[in-house]
Amino acid sequence: MTHTTHRILVTGSADGLGRAAAQSLLSAGHEVVVHARNRKRAADLGPLLEQGAGIVVGDFADRDAVRRIAEELNAAQPLHAVIHNAGVWSGPAVMPVNIVAPYLLTALLPAPRRLVYLSSGSHFGGHPHSSLAGIDWRGEHAGSYADSKLFVTALAAAVARLRSGVMSNAVDPGWVPTRMGGPNAPDDLELGHRTQEWLASSDDPQALTSGGYWYHRQRQEPHEAVHDHVFQDRLLQALAHETGVRL
Template identity: 30%
Template structure:
């Protein structure tokens, strides 16, 4: 059965590939982008492959943008089956916890955590209308406390917070909505760089599985469809 799936940050990288794989499977994909031109380009690239998506503008760090997006979705859709929180920034390369500027730290956490939390809260009424509502948070092994290293303090802390939110949401929504985090691994994208060992196809695979597979866990952190340590 076709699902209605929202993918944030769907115009490039892992988000784009998630949209591509989901559309290939026949799902109704709502691709969101912050930049209209980049969003349209992504949609056109998918159309060239014979894949249809619904393009919506969304900046998860902007309250008004979230409000407009929610109004549009409520008008056009009776429910949302899956929210994939993929939109994120990584802008603290070269910094560590001793020297990162606080405004850079705050900007990163605003996008990677607060924006996700606000959007999730706003979209929950429509997700709750699904008979199999799901939330998939695109996290990172860099946010795993069990193997925490140095550097990238804003990015790491934002992903630690996202993983905590995943567990809290899974508990608060138990029996209503399934919530998981996943780590795509180090992927060859604009964020991951050309030297990353993983293809974008492999990086997107677990998110697509969590969005569509009939039997999935709840409240877990996964990589390659396997539960990993927080």
């Protein structure tokens, strides 16, 4: 059961799992900041704004937009938690949106004590032994979705290791029937957003842990590279070099 009201950012909340999480958290009495890629998408969030949600707008494929959003958030009331929900399945924006933006926000937002990163069962198909220097971080070509999800899962574990006092976890929401997942996806849409809400807001002792990879509130074992400190450090170094921002 949640006992405390928190201020929580949910990225990628114009539809799908992000919108469901934002709506649920608002209904539970939390202060929620929603995020949309552009003004057109932001207009779809009107019902949540009418319920009191705040909003930030910016394309996570654009690093300057991510930096501007971070500045805007740092100038406002401190965030207690961030649910890094925004993601794309294919195309040039895979790496910029799925890993570079979460890394930048993590590096530029020092206040949140709870960080939840959306992973995927696809991360097991990622390639940790590929040269990180050869990754298309800027999205000039299509990147591997599986690689991006392996990287963001490893980022969650690295933050848990390196940031004392921060609870950082990754969540596999399952293959759910969202716009990205498609109408025939077999997993439960309701269960798909509950775990990240729980980790971001609950006082349940299990939720007050760090470094986990979760599926429907059950802690699972991720790809073996996720908890490899050498791989984590290589990933962080590559992202720091690419963005000019160290974690």
